[in-house]
Amino acid sequence: MRALASHVVERARTAIRERGRFTFALAGGSTPKELYELLASPEFAPLVEWSRVEFFWGDERCVPPSSSDSNYRMAHEALLSHVPVPPSQIHRMAGELAPVTAAEGYNDELRRAFPGAQSPETPPSFDLILLGMGEDGHTASLFPGSPALRESKAWTCAVQKGDQWRLTLTFPVLNAAREIAFLVTGAAKRTMLENVLSAEAEGCPWPSAGVRPTQGRVTWFVDRDAAPQSSTGC
């Protein structure tokens, strides 16, 4: 986790030096909490010019920001409430709104935050998008078999997973990123990680294998338990 924290700091410093700001989309779930706490720690927090950082989310559950299920709440408690980021630079997905309304609203938010992204053909290009991976190969809230996997224009979609609605960035945005950092831990994800890393071209059922930035790069941060021992694939 320290390696990823150092990597985030390095990418932030580079982006701020070269472009004046660092656009960073956070992952949800449980794994990143330790990373966010590390970034807020006395060891790492002084290394980042937080007033130049813009926070976004790769996905959110359709719940109020006060909910224990909220990805925003987890990031706020672990990181955002501990560092001096201007509130206007925290671009929260409005999980409390009706899903489709919230997705449309986030598309507007992205257009405002990324002046160069004004048409479906020019999606926002994040400096860094942090992603997790589920045991089923999902990432953000792009789940196997979901119609959202085929979305080629909208940058944010509302998706239903069981009885829960979620908001997610779509592949056009993920694959326009300068860098994607996957954070995957735990032996339960090892087999899927082997599948995703050895997946060939199109047609794979695992959404994480669909994250292939056209210009950017994908960096994997994997603990020993999740590290592949062999490779299989589709």
Ligand code: 6PG
């Ligand atoms: C979410 C996440 C999701 C997560 C994976 C891994 O909202 O749940 O964005 O894509 O990254 O499910 O979750 P864990 O870190 O809890 O294993």
